Amino acid sequence: MKVLVIGSGGREHALAWALKRSAQVTEVVCAPGNGGMAQIARIAPVDLSDLDSMVELALREQPGMVVVGPELPLALGLVDVLRERGLRVFGPTQAAAMLETSKSFAKRFLQRHQIPTANYAVCTSAEEVEKALELFHAPMVVKADGLAAGKGVVICQTRRAAQEAAQGLFTGELLGSDGERQVVVEEFLTGDEVSFLCLCDGTTALPLVAAQDHKRIGEGDTGPNTGGMGVYSTESILDAKTREWVVRHIAEPTLRGMAAEGTPFTGVLYIGLMMTPRGPQVLEFNARFGDPETQAILARLDSDLAEALSAAIDGRLAEIKLRWKPGASACVIASSGGYPGSYETGKEIRGVDAAEQVAEVVVFHSGTALRAGHLLTAGGRVLGVTAVGENLREALARAYEGMRRIQFEGMYFRRDIGHRALRKEG
Ligand code: AMP
Ligand code: GLY
DSSP states (O other): OOOEEEOOOOOHHHHHHHHHOOTTSEEEEEEOOOGGGGGGEEEEEOOOTTHHHHHHHHHOOOOOOEEOOOOOHHHHHHHHHHHTTTTOOOOOTTTTTTOOOOOOOOHHHHTTTTTTTEEEEEEHHHHHHHHHHTTTSSSSEEESOOOOOOEEEEEESHHHHHHHHHHHHHHSSTTTOOOOOOEEEEHHHHHHHEEEEEEEEOOOOEEEEOOOEEEEEEEEEEEEEEEEEEEEEEGGGSSSHHHHHHHIIIIHHHHHHHTTOOOOOOEEEEEEEEEEEEEEEEEEESSSTTTTHHHHHHHOOOOHHHHHHHHHHHGGGOOOOOOOOEEEEEEEEEEEETSOOOOOOBBBBHHHHHHTTTTTEEEEESEEEEETTTTOOSSSEEEHHHHHHSSSSHHHEEEEEEHHHHOTOOBBSSTTTTTHHHHHHH
């Protein structure tokens, strides 16, 4: 089977890498791909913000399966169009993707179906925000309704700060866009954050191993938010009993609710959980694989990914049992100096092959490009050095040894990925 992977990040590189190992997969095409995918798959140019260009490519390629990575094509309705044209696509429809693309939809959905989440109010004006804020104690959280590439969430220590944040979202000043018609004001939750991803076929939720990521740029989880600077996956993140609870009280009611509302959810349901003193609560949904969670999760997968995604497309997930490498995995991100602010690209990257000589290390590319045989930086997050090990300490040691062998001008990475989990492990 030929598989078409849509996207250009580390997540898609990891997907292409895992799909290539399947006995069912004869060819992987990545669109638009990056410098890493260019080394393991055929690259086809496509514009991820242009629905027509993606549809044309898929119709021309006629793959046996399409796997959609990023949120933008999902929001544009790529899955709907390709399915109408008879292709087998892994991902949610535009309507089902609203669990990610509209926070007000997701919050109201959670409330309608009594799924645990923070108390909230949806507001359409500064006056409504002011009224809503009377119901919350500081700190409170103000969120853009729509997709905001990680810039849409502001944690506010005072009511005044919350009003200003809401104003910034309404005017668009905070987002560098047209501004939001609605914002969500929400209670601040405390606890450990866990990324819990499930493959879904509309009725069955098949959990992947849980992961924890580090969103902040600075060591000690300080400084501005990023797309994610590192992530790890271990058994200890979520014990079996809690995992069962989350499937039964969050994942399954979500699938039942979506089906009952006429928008069954297929694809990856990424549940952002906060493990609060009151129990696990939903912080957010994503309608896709996480980045860099996917790199660490797929490093541990010991089953055939193509078979599992195929089963999800065909509504046969209940037949699938996934096997995982015991122990742990970790993925450390190398970014361009200046990220998440402005940064330069086009810097030559050296040492990736040497890094992959380290036992159990694989380097997934995010923002890279291959030009005339040279590997160059082409984005904020550049590489995800990923390793598995018998435990987290070993996985991290391998990933950092791999990282030590890589160089490019301005390269930055956090040296404390996994610090909380290591402390817990003692
Ligand atoms: P979201 O895009 O909704 O996941 O928010 C991004 C990040 O903001 C989350 O990963 C959390 O770290 C933080 N966050 C969002 N909502 C809350 C909340 N209600 N309480 C505490 N932190 C939150
Ligand atoms: N790592 C967070 C995300 O993929 O949204």
